[in-house]
Amino acid sequence: MSDDDRMDALLRQLATEEYNRPPDIVPREQMWDAIRQGMGNEQAPAEGGQMGTEDRDTRVLPLSRRVPRWVYYAVAAVLLLAVGIQVGRVMGPARGRPVAGVTPGGQNSLGPDSAGTLRNDRGADSQYVDGRTDDGTKGSRPRPRPSEPERQTDPNAVEGSSRAYTLVAAQHLIQVEALLTAFKGDLNQGRMDAQMASWGKELLSNTRLLLDSPVASDPVRRKLLQDLELVLVQIVQLSPGTTARDRDLIKGALTDDQVLTRIRTAIPAQKGT
Amino acid sequence: MTERELIAAAVAGEVTAQRMLYDQHVDRVYRLAFRLAGEDDLARDFTQETFIRAFQRLKDFRSDSSFGTWIHTIAMSVSLNGLRKVKRFRTREASLDDALTVSAAPRQAEPDLKERLRQAIDALPEGYRTVFVMHDVEGFTHEEIGAALGVQAGTSKAQLFRARAKLREALADFAGEWVS
Numbered sequence: 275m276s277d278d279d280r281m282d283a284l285l286r287q288l289a290t291e292e293y294n295r296p297p298d299i300v301p302r303e304q305m306w307d308a309i310r311q312g313m314g315n316e317q318a319p320a321e322g323g324q325m326g327t328e329d330r331d332t333r334v335l336p337l338s339r340r341v342p343r344w345v346y347y348a349v350a351a352v353l354l355l356a357v358g359i360q361v362g363r364v365m366g367p368a369r370g371r372p373v374a375g376v377t378p379g380g381q382n383s384l385g386p387d388s389a390g391t392l393r394n395d396r397g398a399d400s401q402y403v404d405g406r407t408d409d410g411t412k413g414s415r416p417r418p419r420p421s422e423p424e425r426q427t428d429p430n431a432v433e434g435s436s437r438a439y440t441l442v443a444a445q446h447l448i449q450v451e452a453l454l455t456a457f458k459g460d461l462n463q464g465r466m467d468a469q470m471a472s473w474g475k476e477l478l479s480n481t482r483l484l485l486d487s488p489v490a491s492d493p494v495r496r497k498l499l500q501d502l503e504l505v506l507v508q509i510v511q512l513s514p515g516t517t518a519r520d521r522d523l524i525k526g527a528l529t530d531d532q533v534l535t536r537i538r539t540a541i542p543a544q545k546g547t
Numbered sequence: 548m549t550e551r552e553l554i555a556a557a558v559a560g561e562v563t564a565q566r567m568l569y570d571q572h573v574d575r576v577y578r579l580a581f582r583l584a585g586e587d588d589l590a591r592d593f594t595q596e597t598f599i600r601a602f603q604r605l606k607d608f609r610s611d612s613s614f615g616t617w618i619h620t621i622a623m624s625v626s627l628n629g630l631r632k633v634k635r636f637r638t639r640e641a642s643l644d645d646a647l648t649v650s651a652a653p654r655q656a657e658p659d660l661k662e663r664l665r666q667a668i669d670a671l672p673e674g675y676r677t678v679f680v681m682h683d684v685e686g687f688t689h690e691e692i693g694a695a696l697g698v699q700a701g702t703s704k705a706q707l708f709r710a711r712a713k714l715r716e717a718l719a720d721f722a723g724e725w726v727s
Binding site for chain 2: 285
């Protein structure tokens with residue numbers, strides 16, 4: 275046995291005896307009570323046979339510990355996006371100016387298939403695009419609408435609407451940046467947080483909403499949103515059984531397309547407009 | 548009752564089954580949480596949150612790994628994330644990159660070997676410390692560690708090798724009398 279081995283053995287023994295040594299008795303009952311309360315099942319009877327009624331140091335977990343933080347972020351992002359879109363709808367498109375991304379003839383200025391290609395691939399999520407009319411009710415929204423007269427409003431209102439969309443887009447990009455940064459960190463450490471997919475799903479929905487909003491009329495922003503959509507789709511589809519190769523592909527997409535850099539560039543640019 | 552039956556019953560909401568799963572695994576989860584946190588309050592918080600999450604997500608559990616492996620994966624995620632948050636508010640903790648600083652301190656300043664060892668372990672980078680505590684202190688296998696941390700067993704071995712080397716380096720001034 276070498277000196278190193280001997281020292282390792284001694285360190286191991288000493289660490290086992292001394293380093294953060296847990297108490298001999300595990301506070302099972304107290305923790306179990308707190309778990310039951312944390313799960314909102316305090317009313318459950320003592321079915322386990324070990325739950326007494328004696329006075330105990332019951333510790334109720336606060337709401338912030340029971341609800342994952344990403345839920346708050348996701349709700350905030352969705353609310354912000356919804357408010358932005360609602361503001362845009364209330365203010366309406368410009369008088370005498372085409373709706374962003376749509377020519378006066380009702381055609382998408384980016385070409386007939388530029389948005390449709392992705393939309394057609396979205397499957398079940400396509401209701402975000404097609405399931406609503408402008409007044410917010412569900413139904414089939416004809417698109418494009420060549421026969422409808424252009425809705426025209428005050429240019430100042432349009433400018434305000436554009437600012438609202440831009441603000442929402444900036445907030446959204448901040449959220450996406452946070453997700454991708456966290457995801458990249460997990461990738462580097464060779465693990466994956468299961469919450470990442472749920473978080474990504476929310477952001478994916480918002481990305482798709484933005485792709486159908488005037489925000490996407492800017493070709494640079496549109497390209498960024500489309501790239502984000504593809505990356506988020508890959509993240510959402512990740513599961514614990516996903517191979518390292520799949521993760522490497524996402525990492526490659528992040529790196530090759532310089533997605534994070536482009537987001538960071540876009541955020542201050544949008545905030546400044 | 549097999550583990551699979553127990554899990555099915557727990558998913559169906561049977562408190563007795565949940566309690567049995569809890570009793571089977573709580574000691575090891577708590578001990579590991581305590582070793583990592585060093586405080587009873589934090590260890591309890593981490594253990595409770597681990598089981599709450601596990602029971603809430605039990606329907607998603609796939610039997611391609613054991614429940615023990617799965618719950619330790621959750622426990623490690625909860626504990627390490629929790630510790631990161633705690634460390635942000637505590638400045639007394641040594642910087643994770645300062646492991647060698649400990650070794651440079653004069654021995655007379657900290658004559659207590661146990662305290663030096665504690666400081667040296669605390670100062671290890673998070674990955675090294677986690678693997679060292681799990682393997683050398685709590686007796687997890689590299690396969691178990693790999694599953695819990697989402698890394699290969701070989702990665703766990705490499706981290707342990709480096710952790711031990713850093714500890715030997717940090718406590719080098721004690722080596723002479725130890726190995727003699």
